[in-house]
Amino acid sequence: MPRTDHRARGKNAAGAARQRRVPLRHLVPVALLAVLSGMLLVRGYVHSSFVPDHRVRPPAATDRVPGHVLDGGPVVDARDPSGPAKSLDIPDRTIVLSFDDGPDPVWTPKILDILRAHRAPATFFVTGTNTARHPALVRRMVAEGNEVGVHTFDHPDLSYVDAATTRREISRTQLAVEGAAGIRTALFRPPYSSFADALDNASWPVTRYVGSLGYLVVFDSVDSEDWQRPGAGRIIANATPAYPKGAVVLMHDFGGDRAQTVAALPRYIEAMRARGYRFETVTQALGAPSAHTAAHGRDLAEGRAFVAAVTVSDAVTEGLIGCVALVGVLVVGRFALMLVLAFVHARRSRRRRREGPQEAPVTEPVTVLVPAYNESKCIANTVRSLARSDHPVEVIVIDDGSTDGTADIVEALALPGVRVLRQRNAGKAAALNNGILHARYDIVVMMDGDTVFEEATVRELVRPFADPRVGAVSGNAKVGNRDSLIGAWQHIEYVMGFNLDRRMYDVLRCMPTIPGACGAFRKEALRRAGGMSDDTLAEDTDITMALHRGGWQVVYAENARAWTEAPESVRQLWSQRYRWCYGTMQAMWKHRGAVVERGPSGRFGRVGLPFVAAFMVVAPLLAPLVDLFLLYGLVFGPTGKTVAGWLALLGVQLVCAVYAFRLDREPMRHLTALPLQQLLYRALMYAVLVQSWITALSGGRLRWQKLRRTGAVESAPPVARQRPHTDDRRPVA
Template sequence: MATRTRRPGAATGAPDGSRRRRLPMRLLLPILVLAALMAMLMLRGYVHSEILADHRVRPEASADKVPQKVIDGGPVIDTRGKSPATLKVPDRHMVLTFDDGPDPTWTPKVLDVLKEHDAHAVFFVTGTMASRYPDLVRRMVDEGHEIGLHTFNHPDLSYQSKKRIDWELSQNQLAITGAAGIRTSLFRPPYSSFAAAMDNESWPVTQYIGSRGYITVVTSVDSEDWRKPGAARIIRNVTPEDGKGAIVLMHDSGGDRHQTVEALDRFLPQMKAKGYAFDNLTEALDAPSAHTEVAGVDRWKGTAWVFLVQASDNITAVLVVGLAIIGFLVLARFGLMFVLSGIHARRVRRRDFSWGPPVTEPVSVLVPAYNEAKCIENTVRSLIAGEHPVEVIVIDDGSSDGTARIVENLALPGVRVVRQLNAGKPAALNRGVANARYDLVVMMDGDTVFEPSTVRELVQPFGDPRVGAVAGNAKVGNKDTLIGAWQHIEYVMGFNLDRRMYDVLQCMPTIPGAVGAFRRTALERVGGMSDDTLAEDTDITMAIHRDGWRVVYAEKARAWTEAPESVQQLWSQRYRWSYGTMQAIWKHRRALFDKGPSGRFGRVGLPLVSLFMVLAPLLAPLIDIFLVYGLVFGPTEKTILAWFGVLAVQAVCATYSFILDREKLTPLISLPLQQILYRQLMYVVLLQSWITALTGGRLRWQKLRRKGGVSAPPSEPAGRGGQVVGGRTVA
């Protein structure tokens, strides 16, 4: 269908008449989807401390600059005023503090023990964990515990700039606000211990923290539960002397904390029996609450933050499942192709193999053509030069470039031209079938050329009366360019190796439009070619399966087709193929419930086509998304090894497919580059097809521009085992 173009300088909305180029929606939408997925992964990496985290820990320094009253003072350090002040917990009071949480496994157990023994505590939470488990932070507040900041990513603040410290504090507060709707004035620096251990590196940080309005809380008793010394030892470590008050350091995250929980369950009743009270910090100090309710914009910011974090975790979990699925599908497909294609090759290449009596009867070859002036002569002459008796019917589908006239001027015997108004390829093929004289009908594209033996090899399977259609071996004729070489790899590996597999499984999904043959009886019984889908070749193949016929693959029936030579044309072709395949699958969805031998396609073929040709390519970008993520944020070495592992599997299958097809291995040099560039284009095409299908859009036929430079090499003599490629016989 012709497309109108505007003159340069026509009305475009630009003041100077110049044309504004906008990014097409088919590119914009997939880019936005992929960008959103990457953003979710980035957020997930940030929250899980895989991005922007600083895990360096500074060794202790001297205490030259630290005021002596701080070193000798209590564990609560207030530097908000001009002069620092310290506070101690009164005797017979204990403030249990838990660092690094909340943890989804151990924090609930700690909270349960505290609730059982009617004890309060202070939880110094990190922003990363609070963002991921907001329900636990909310439970802490609801049950009377206090919350303190422990930074967002748990870095040693003595290494950080003031800007980074502000960022750690604000992000930590944002997470707490989103989780529980509060702000807190309590802060504990990561890797801190006692007031006496304050040195000239950590003291300036403590002073700056006070200037930001926070009270620093260190510890007076360390349980050393991170060493996992056993519950009894933990209890001894946290038991104060002579009834003194204490701030106790424990952990509810960072590993297996069952010893902490066990020690806590025994320690609380023991100390309560000695008259100790377990309060949160402000209760123990008889001070105003450290919590402030947050409302308005700040509350909404916190809520939005937690929502996004939850979404990123959920989406990432789904992506990981999708990655596992695509990994399984890729390996399963390669495994099936590798094994079943070998079985197919051994079966059809046996000396005693035969489809039945040799097929020598004449064949009708249908060539639907729309504006194929550059290609049609080569196509017709390749048929006339064939080794099998044929009649050639060129169906001119309303061409405007003189295609029909070119064929008529050739005046070749056995060649007829049938003209019709432009009605589309299915209508042209049906018109050709109506005009065909013979029972066996070969269909090809107007830009394709056959080898002399192609028709002969293509019709031999009809020696088996159960065979209703035969798929030929379509090859890329213009493979001398990089994009042509990539399509050549795709045709040999992705299409023909697939066809060998589906042949063994007796569920061939597609007779390629470039080279296929049909029994007229089979075509008539299913109603001929349909224009219900844009993949009429896939549609008719599925219909013939469902009618009970066998569909097989003839590897020696080679046809050379002109593949698209520009990204735009390749996009248009694959978009139509992908969308048409989805349409055909949907049209024949009831094949899943077909009974008897004709139901084999529905039971086996349709699920495999849906998995390998629709679902797997849709999920395949996950491999590259996680590849980029792993390369940037780690683990880099494992990511690279995994990618090269997948590439190695693909290279083995590609090499095997080239050997089976007796092709030169040289084009496989570009396989790694194909995986990086060409495959991404196919992803976006399929994503666009999905979007079109889900939104109910309609896609029209699009004519590809041809150059007519493809010619077929001479075929091997009948009965020989070699193939002629580029004028040379390959054994």
């Protein structure tokens, strides 16, 4: 085969690889969720939350336990599998202080302080979970001459588990000890153990098996019963052996309030020394080599890696818990504020309708601008809806270099008062500016080429312009194709999120965005703001913020309804929301100077911008953590509280949604999609937001993106007609 064919094939393969390569902006959101999920798994694993087994087996027969073990000392040496187990006792006038279940960040340091002050070593039987979470305390135990033993990882009764599980419980704890203190230990104490004479046919096989793994099994011979909190005096009495017998004394440094143990310990040490007792570790008392051996090589590296992973996951998870709390405050606060201010807005609207307009109604014709790029499937419906308007309008369709005959379709309709401007493809902002230059009237309405107006929409949009302080009016954009699941999700978002938000922002006088699908502007206000800008991808948000900074009022007209075609696929929705989200970030950054300005601009900067940042950037970015912790709670517990918390949050949102739907006079049936929207739709919006952050931080730039339309929204749904403010309902030239 000729060499050039190889080259061509290589180029084709490289091109195919480039096409298959997943963009970084898609990988990062998934990677972030994977990392966070991994950290939560580590936390759940280490915190013993994965269905912990706290069963304790009742006493059983003892006929299989050697008699010398039942009648012997508290230490059992079964390390020789071919020989009988040995029973070892503690010498007279010797106390082995032992503490179970720790370390604990509150009580263990206090106990170590007392032991160090009295120069009394002890033996700590630690769990793997607590060792991994508090490695510095285990390190301190060893450094101060104390001994450390294994007390399993999750504290189960080993008589209920098989040999493999027992081995795993011990090896995981050893791994944590290696990572924390750099040593291995040969001491073991089974959970829920008591004296050696309590061994039975169920627990004895466990002792034999643990011994075969190379461990001395240490029981106790005196129980202080400090876990019952009987008082410091009773703890001292319980821990005192019959003179001059030696003993392994059981106490606890974990498991709740250990204040009585801490109070009793120094008094106990002084009292026992006064009786001639000395304090030693297990191996010191037995005259045996130290139970500690240094960990090296792979074992040490794996232990340190494990402890480091737990430390990082704990720190990150604590931060995430704080973020979830912040999300809860933001979400509940936002919904509470939305409900209160939406109620205020509704009362004001009803009062204005009762009292009638204070100023003369706006009857002058207005110009409607329709920027269009390849809108052949929708543009006829859009223009026909404008022709039915009950307010006099001129319609200018700005064809932005369409290649599908959009302009030809409009011209073929031959509707009175409708003009077409053709231009080379230059983007939406340029198209709107071209339309503004050709607009004949002082008020300009802007809409998208895939949107249809109701007959009264234009009239409702221009009504607030009777007040000369008003520079722009936001309409009520609604989803027309809402019968699919993804359409229902967006419908809920539009009604509950966008429009309920706009009522709140209207009361606060800091409306951040006039939707491109339905908005009206005073030409003078646009001129002073410099027209529509292509500095951002959200030209509607950009111009709205610019108007606030120019001192104009921006208000909301709830009855100015526009029906738009929402994206019908996840890919199209992603593309749209990516542009919106990134454009909003750009607009916020562009107008950040308003924060330190005075007058109306300063008001918007110190009220509007923080609201947008908190509710449109921070809360959506952190919101998936709620779902992540929902899954965490379902798997690791507490399941009941987790489900109750999530349902409570969903209930708050449902209340807001019901009220929003009632205000907009929408049927409630679509709210059945709310639970799934909170799980799946929110995760999608998170990915979009992360992608927007990546684009912003990398200095990327997007162009005006065209969504594929189907023409699903042919006309506005029928509504009750309202009496117009003028008898001239015909479009004007």
